[in-house]
Amino acid sequence: MTKKVVHIITGLNDGGAEGVLARLCLHSKKVQHVVISLLDEGKYGLLLAQSGVTVHCLGMNPGKPSIFRLFRLIRLIRAEQPDAVQTWMYHADLLGGIAARLAGVHRVFWGIRMSSLERGKSSRLTLWIARLCALLSRWVPEKIICCANKALSVHSALGYQSDKLVMIPNGYDLSRFKGDPEMGNSVRRGLGLGSGVFVMGMVGRFDPLKDHFNLLDALAKVAETEIDFRCLLVGKGLEPDNAALTARIADLGLQDKMQLVGQRPDIPAIMNALDLHVLSSCSEGFPNVIAEAMACGIPCISTNVGDALDILGDERTICPAKDTTALAELIIVMADEWKRNPAAWEVRKNVSTQRIKERYSIDSMVSAYESCWFGKGNIGSQLCAD
Structure with a gap:
């Protein structure tokens, strides 16, 4: 039976995390992917939908959290019945992680994309959410996937559960990015x-x-x-x-x-x-x-x-x-x-x-994520296990 992963991300506009999510969904053939954007479809929503990936957009207002839309997120996750939930970046880690747990999903994976958290460079809200996620990291996620070694060390120092932190570098479609x-x-x-x-x-x-x-x-x-x-x-x-x-x-x-x-x-x-x-x-x-x-x-x-x-x-x-x-x-x-x-x-x-x-091939990235979600596999020096 094909495994299903629900991805939860703040939005789908042009950005590094959004691009990696899109590449992962489009190149991972062993898993059924569903994407939930807390905001709108942005740049990648239509591309994913045209490629057969189910995309839901909740239309949240980033400045005004809505308990109604949080409950809608919980219902949506429950209706999809995923085998795992992968969240992307702090806001989605917090809201998506809690919603997934309340929906009864036990296999929750957070995604960390930043390698520095400093006053003046990151907003106060982002810093606050990151610190709250550090406290919740003992309970919510099964693993916390970082895109860089620096991100892993920074978040370990911030208080994220260190034995849950793993690193999977980004992968690239070398049929698209090549010398021409x-x-x-x-x-x-x-x-x-x-x-x-x-x-x-x-x-x-x-x-x-x-x-x-x-x-x-x-x-x-x-x-x-x-x-x-x-x-x-x-x-x-x-x-x-x-x-x-x-x-x-x-x-x-x-x-x-x-x-x-x-x-x-x-x-x-x-x-x-x-x-x-x-x-x-x-x-x-x-x-x-x-x-x-x-x-x-x-x-x-x-x-x-x-x-x-x-x-x-x-x-x-x-x-x-x-x-x-x-x-x-x-x-x-x-x-x-x-x-x-x-x-x-x-x-x-x-x-x-x-x-x-x-x-940094796309195949190695896809394999690493799939192993982290559903099987055992070495990812750099870290072990992602069931």
Whole structure:
């Protein structure tokens, strides 16, 4: 008999956790998946529904908790009669975990996606919910699945039940994220970028945690050199009507160097259009964009956040968060290699692709989740058991 898993997530808009949930549901063939969004269908709801995954949307107001909708969630879980419930991120861990227990489900699995919880970076509500989840972790979940080693250690220190914490890294569809120079050249032509210019980019929504202003400050230092570069900023909120962003670009004199691309559906093509992907975040869990770029054969550099170094596998491609000078120096070193040593750059591209193939395939992620839900299997150094 096919096992059924009900997934509960805050919403299905564009985001790392949402993307992983979608990939997991679409590639896990041994399990029947049902998705419950506490908010609306967002970006991924329709995609999942068109692929045969049942999607329920509760339409909750994030600012006004509703006991009526909580009871509706309980009834919905009870009606689905799942063999296990997997929740995603703090709000869903709390509400979904309690609702699943009240619905009579014993196999509840929480999902942790963040690797830092600090005042000023996370909202007071998020911090409060995380601490409450730490107290409830002794009772509600059977296992707590973290997407990164850093997330596991941070939440263990916060008081989450340490013997329930396991780590499953994200996996990627390598039939979609792969090297395709022609696809990349098409994007370049569409954006008016020539083949002789060094094209950098950062994919990720406009958010203080992504620290785009740190990247801009670093690029201002790079612009003082002879490097001929362009930088694409791709993601929600990164459009020309972002007044704060365009003002900072103008103040730094980077108008001719930057292109605000906004949110796009063709991320594999965008990645292939880059020579280098840069991540300037001050906080991450498991930065998907690094792995996606590397899968396409695009070298990456990053601030030292979350599991970025584990993905990159090279300390020379990482610098401290919020260190503008160090980030600028990294960019300059990479641009110099790209221009002066094409053979070494080609080796770097091949190593990037191979690392993702060996460590972060979608098949290995799916197998790890299925083993955690329903069987025994080693996940890194952790054991997910019945």
